[in-house]
Amino acid sequence: MRWLHFYLRFVVAASLLLIVAGGLVTSTGSGLAVPDWPNTYGTFMFAFPFSQMVGGIFYEHGHRLIASTVGLLTIGLAVWLARIEPRRWVRRLGWTALAAVVTQGLLGGITVLYFLPAPVSISHAGLAQIFFALVVSLTLFTSPGWRTGxxxxxxxxxxxxxxxxxxxxxxxxxxxxxxxxxxxxxxxxxxxxxxxxxxxxxxxxxxxxxxxxxxxxxxxxxxxxxxxxxxxxxxxxxxxxxxxxxxxxxxxxxxxxxxxxxxxxxxxxxxxxxxxxxxxxxxxxxxxxxxxxxxxxxxxxxxxGADVRPASxxxxxxxxxxxxxx
Amino acid sequence: MRHRTFWILVSLAAIAVAGACNSRSDVPPVSIVPEGGGAAANAVGATGTSTVSGSITFEGEPPAPETIRMNSDPVCVKEATNTETEYYVVGDGGGLGNVFVYVKEGLSGSYSASGETIVLDQQGCRYTPHVFGVQVGQTVQITNSDPTLHNIHATPAVNAEFNTGQPIQGMSMERTFDQVEVAPDGSPMVPFKCDVHGWMNAYVGVLDHPYFVTTGPDGAFDIGNLPAGNYVIAAWHEMLGEQTQNVTVGDGATANVSFTFTAG
The missing domain is CATH 1.20.120 (Four Helix Bundle (Hemerythrin (Met), subunit A))
Known part of the structure; x- marks a missing residue:
């Protein structure tokens, strides 16, 4: 459980970095610098050459790469929770975080393909905060302070x-x-x-x-x-x-x-x-x-914390x- | 319950993967204009032997061009031959370039689209030309002459928006516009921009007739082959907005119209 908690701290840091990257995309007006999705200029996103990450592509493609990493981390998190977490509601929260990050990815793709419609972009921004709060909450729920305090x-x-x-x-x-x-x-x-x-x-x-x-x-x-x-x-x-x-x-x-x-x-x-x-x-x-x-x-x-807290x-x-x- | 959650997530992932097969840059360019152009099938617009000519002048000291920092893309730094903004292209005699001059009112009937293809080139990380006009249904060929990648993002208010990538030097695509769109209520014409290189922008005016021209640095213009009549002539500049003047031109005659823009 201790390692899971440290892992969650890492996921929180990665998620905050993702929010910063998303903020940079909007702040620099780079949201449509990569016109296709999920590919990047017709290339599988992980195969897109780093040397071509220029101008607005650096922000938009960088955001996608970080987002994909956070998505993979969240898959690992949900599976890890499912395997070792005794509290059912915490396990469910892990799956909820995974559903949120997948939905978030889809919203990101939709907003690119439809030229950044405000309702979709706002939903993308709003769900990002929900996801971040979810992983922060999970970090709290797996912390020693929550479980044994x-x-x-x-x-x-x-x-x-x-x-x-x-x-x-x-x-x-x-x-x-x-x-x-x-x-x-x-x-x-x-x-x-x-x-x-x-x-x-x-x-x-x-x-x-x-x-x-x-x-x-x-x-x-x-x-x-x-x-x-x-x-x-x-x-x-x-x-x-x-x-x-x-x-x-x-x-x-x-x-x-x-x-x-x-x-x-x-x-x-x-x-x-x-x-x-x-x-x-x-x-x-x-x-x-x-x-x-x-x-x-x-x-x-x-x-x-009932499963780990001493009865006294x-x-x-x-x-x-x-x-x-x- | 856990199995059901798992399969819901698997389904969402499958949707995401399916999206990969629908990459926009894989889709060949599709004309947004029906066969035969978008001009209405009413009376054929008349042509004639009259001309409206004149000049666009900038009065006062034009704002100095700013140097564009292109260092977000080393290729642009290497390829660029012009790194100055082109908001105000003012010639020696005060002529103002990049002004789109067109017949705003006075024509009747429909004009078929010109068969001439207008080329919008991306070269040195700039658009050439910067301001231009096309007819409804006329082909615009957009070319990437740069050894770097660009996206071509048109943000019209009336026509369909598009955003397409051109990652490879020499790539080319064709687009047409199916509706008139030129400085409606003083707002810009159809803007083009590159979201990769934020300084790249261009404007196109879309008209349903062929009577338009973009001025060079001398500010002079000629709009020929007009039928005799009364017209409203408009001159649009990306920073200075639009001015209009009424003019009457006789058969075979030339009418002179001059516009003067001032900063601020």
């Missing part, structure tokens, strides 16, 4: 925390979808100034692009407020629960960096590296929020806040 992180005893922890990934994912819509409809610079919009708090004129862009800015405010509220609640009520405060603080830091990157993206005129970093940090923030939510709601996972550790340890209220 204390049960009962307090979701049932602290309903405010329970709701905040669930709302955060939902709001962040909504914000990611708005961002993907903005990205794939060319609305990234629909409002060219920051922090104001055409010199006003609210744009004085409206188009579809301006509405999408402004919605992303409003979403950023909502996400920041939600995340800081969650972190604040944790630090105030459960300061001793490091397994919760650490991801909450990491999430807060990522969201603040993300807001800065968003502003920089606009002010730099969508500079490629900045724009791509904005995509990657968004994915990391979503994953961090999922980890936090899972840890807060861990007690809902009936057999979480099954009893839920009350959290500091709930203990105080009791």
């Amino acid at each position: 204390p049960g009962g992180y307090g979701a049932r005893s602290d309903p405010v925390l329970a709701r905040l922890a669930l709302a955060a990934p939902a709001v962040i994912y909504g914000q990611i979808l708005i961002g993907a819509t903005m990205r794939h409809t060319g609305a990234g610079l629909a409002i060219p100034d920051f922090p104001l919009a055409f010199g006003h708090l609210v744009p004085p004129q409206w188009t579809t692009g301006i509405a999408i862009h402004f919605a992303h800015r409003v979403g950023a405010v909502a996400v920041t407020a939600m995340v800081l509220a969650t972190a604040g609640h944790l630090l105030f009520h459960h300061p001793g629960r490091r397994e919760l405060t650490r991801p909450a603080l990491l999430l807060s830091a990522l969201v603040l960096v993300q807001v800065g990157l968003g502003a920089w993206t606009v002010l730099s005129g969508r500079q490629v590296a900045v724009n791509t970093a904005h995509v990657a940090v968004g994915a990391a923030a979503f994953a961090a929020s999922v980890v936090l939510a899972l840890r807060v709601h861990r007690e809902r996972f009936a057999d979480a 550790s099954d009893a839920a340890e009350p959290i500091a806040g709930s203990e105080a209220r009791a």
